[in-house]
Amino acid sequence: MPNRSWAERVDDELARRGVPARSRRRLMAELRDHADDLTDGEGLTMTDDVLIARVGEPTVLAARAAEDYRRARWSSRHPLLAFGLLPLPATVLAFAATVLAFGVAANVGAWLTVGDTDLLPRPAMVALAYGLAWGVRFVPFVLLAVLFTRLYVRGRVSRWWFAAAGAQVLTVAGSLVSAIQFRDDPGQSTWTLGVAWLPVPLHDGWALPFLSLVGWAQVAQVAVPLGVGALMVRAARRRQAVLAVPC
Amino acid sequence: MTTARKDTDFLNGVPELLLLRLLARQPMHGYDLVQGIRLTTGGVLAFGEGSVYPVLHRLEAEGLVAGTREAVGGRTRVVYRIRPLGRKRLAAATSRWEQVAAAVAAALNGGGHAEPELG
Structure with a gap:
C-alpha cells in the first residue's frame, strides 16, 4: 500500500x-x-x-x-474527423437539439401552468416564439464553442485544427437568419429561418439574399461564441501557466 | 531539466515498443512488465515504474492491448494481452526502430556518406 x-x-x-x-x-x-x-x-x-x-x-x-x-483521446488521434468533418453535422444536431429542448420546455411549462399550450395567453405565446427565434441564434453556437474549445484544450491538437472547426461553426453562425413577424390575424404570423447563402422563404415568396440579410444580429451571433471560446482558451492557458510554476 | 526533457522526447515510442514486445510473448501485469523491461534491457533503460501504466492504458484505448483484472498468485491484478492490431503495430514499430538504429550506427561509424565539401 x-x-x-x-x-x-x-x-x-x-x-x-x-x-x-x-x-x-x-x-x-x-x-x-x-x-x-x-x-x-x-x-x-x-x-x-x-x-x-x-x-x-x-x-x-x-x-x-x-x-x-x-x-x-479520440479527438487527438483523429483531428481530421473531430475538427475537420464533425463541426457541420454537430451544428445541425446542436440546432435541432436546441429547438427540441425549447419545445419540450415550453410544453412542460404550459402543461404545468394552464394545462395546454393552446390555452396559453397571447403575450406568453409571443414571448415563447421570440425566445425560440433568438435562442436558436446563440444557444447552438455557444454549445459548439464549448464543445470544440474543450476538445482543443484537452487534446492539445494544432491550433489550425481548432481554427478549421471554428471557421465552420462561425460561418454558419454568421449567416443564420431567424426572424419572427407577428400578425394579429390567426395563422398569419411567420418565422423566417435559414442560412443567408441559401434561398430564404419569406411570407411573400422566396428571397435570394446572398448575404444581404447579414447584419448586426449576425455579427453578434459570431461574437458571442467566439468570445466564449476565447475566454475558455485564456482560462486554460492561465491554468497551464500556474502548473508550469515550480512549487 | 532541459536534458531530462530531451531524453524523454528521444525515448518517445520506446516504452510502447518494449511493452508490446513483452506482451507478444505472453500476457503480463504491470509489475512483471517492469521486471521484463529491466531484464531484457540489462537495466539500461530505467524510468519511473509507475509510468508504464498510463502507456498501457493508452495502448488499450488505441485497441492494441486488452487489460482484464484476474487472479494472480492469490491477488487480483490487471493482466494485459496483446491484440491483433497490437501485433501489427509491433511489427511496424520494430521495422522503423531497426532502420533508425542502423542509420544512427552508420552515422556514428562515419561510413556511407562523403564529407561535405567546403569552399
Whole structure:
C-alpha cells in the first residue's frame, strides 16, 4: 500500500492536470497493486523515498500520465474527423437539439401552468416564439464553442485544427437568419429561418439574399461564441501557466 | 531539466515498443512488465515504474492491448494481452526502430556518406 501522502500527491497532480476521475481511480489502483508487488517481491518498505525512487516522483509521473491520457483521446488521434468533418453535422444536431429542448420546455411549462399550450395567453405565446427565434441564434453556437474549445484544450491538437472547426461553426453562425413577424390575424404570423447563402422563404415568396440579410444580429451571433471560446482558451492557458510554476 | 526533457522526447515510442514486445510473448501485469523491461534491457533503460501504466492504458484505448483484472498468485491484478492490431503495430514499430538504429550506427561509424565539401 503506497504511503498516503505520496498517493495523495499523485492523485492531486493528476486532478490538476485534468485527468478524468475514472482514469485516476484506475491508475491509482494499479499503482497500489504495483507497490504491493514491490513489497512482496523485493521486500521493500513503502516509504515516500522508495516510492519516488521506484514508482516515480508525483509531478513527473502525473505529467507523463496526463500526456498519455491526452494522446489516448479520440479527438487527438483523429483531428481530421473531430475538427475537420464533425463541426457541420454537430451544428445541425446542436440546432435541432436546441429547438427540441425549447419545445419540450415550453410544453412542460404550459402543461404545468394552464394545462395546454393552446390555452396559453397571447403575450406568453409571443414571448415563447421570440425566445425560440433568438435562442436558436446563440444557444447552438455557444454549445459548439464549448464543445470544440474543450476538445482543443484537452487534446492539445494544432491550433489550425481548432481554427478549421471554428471557421465552420462561425460561418454558419454568421449567416443564420431567424426572424419572427407577428400578425394579429390567426395563422398569419411567420418565422423566417435559414442560412443567408441559401434561398430564404419569406411570407411573400422566396428571397435570394446572398448575404444581404447579414447584419448586426449576425455579427453578434459570431461574437458571442467566439468570445466564449476565447475566454475558455485564456482560462486554460492561465491554468497551464500556474502548473508550469515550480512549487 | 532541459536534458531530462530531451531524453524523454528521444525515448518517445520506446516504452510502447518494449511493452508490446513483452506482451507478444505472453500476457503480463504491470509489475512483471517492469521486471521484463529491466531484464531484457540489462537495466539500461530505467524510468519511473509507475509510468508504464498510463502507456498501457493508452495502448488499450488505441485497441492494441486488452487489460482484464484476474487472479494472480492469490491477488487480483490487471493482466494485459496483446491484440491483433497490437501485433501489427509491433511489427511496424520494430521495422522503423531497426532502420533508425542502423542509420544512427552508420552515422556514428562515419561510413556511407562523403564529407561535405567546403569552399
